[in-house]
Amino acid sequence: MSVVDNPDLMPISDALSAILQMAPKPTETEVVYLEHAVGRVLAESPIAAVDVPPADNSSMDGYAINSCSINEGGKTTFAVSQRVPAGRAPQPLVSGTAARIFTGAEIPQGADAIVIQENAQFDGEKVVMDGPVQVGQNIRAKGQDIKVGQVFLAKGVRLQAADVGVLASTGLDSIAVFRPIKVAIISTGDELVSPGESLAPGQIYNSNRFVLASLLTQMGCVPIDIGKVADTAEAVEEALEQAAEQADCIISTGGVSVGEEDHVKQSVERLGKLDVWRLKIKPGKPLAFGSVKETPFFGLPGNPASALITFCLLARPFLIRMQGAGYALPLAFNVPADFEHLKSGNRQEYMRARMEQGRIAVFHNQSSGILSSASWSNGLVVIPPGSVVHKGDLVSFIPFSELLG
Known part of the structure; x- marks a missing residue:
């Protein structure tokens, strides 16, 4: 049975596992300068x-000697037989002498230790130092890196x-x-207006387009803006077909719920297939994943906070795989809560949060339409299904540094 036919909400771990298995491997390469x-x-x-480094070299300014020449029980005086700056090939070390040497300079043949200049007394001609001296001290060995x-x-x-x-x-x-992958961005909704235009009653500015384009650019993807699409089945299908022709992956926002004006889900099923729909998470339940004419497709929720979070948790890992990189689950840290969350839910919740002075605070309004909550935050708190949080409880916190870019 297709996961789409399952009436139960899908846990995010199951959804991520299924999505990652369907990520196509890249084949096209190019050579770039560093x-x-x-x-x-x-x-x-x-x-x-x-070899890196290509030769034994000094890690400190000082004097290169053969450790066998040092008097372990007292002071030893050496004539300084050469000066070895970095970048100049040294002469073999004259037996019983020291070579003045500088950080990064190649070790003279016959020397096996460096005595740092703070532990030596130089009078202009001779240098005096104390033992003992260990073989290899202050020397970076050839090929040690x-x-x-x-x-x-x-x-x-x-x-x-x-x-x-x-x-x-x-x-x-x-x-x-x-090769960088191309990702098409489709914004659905008659209510959307581009920044810079005037708002009419019932309209809002399209922030999702700019959030997604920025996230994709940070990831090294090439965003392709298909533009705003009217809330009709014909317009949605035309936009999906255009995106499938131009991009390696498609990401749309809005139109994946079950309302009369939500045409994306049905259009994807007509043009391809839907593999994942409706997740057991909050925010972001109405997420869709499938393909349009063999081109992978993500349908993210239209609410901006939901779109951001579902991109980070599901679309980003998929795109990382598409780019040819390995994906590992983001690092999470257990941190004491500076908040209470006393109403348990049946979905895994991701709350916009900020870690300050070793404790976690959450934004006062967790509505999926409040994008400023993500701007205020520096990560997400993960609340498992059926859980409540009291102040001082340890909660799992994922920094945005693990989820963005």
């Missing part, structure tokens, strides 16, 4: 062509700034990544 690689998804597992021939990043990694730096450290100036 300057443009951050946020992109690796299409290959790079192999190091060099990455060894030649090592696979150092995995295919499917979404590149962060540090990852790009690691790529650069191995000498790469470009890398193969998956």
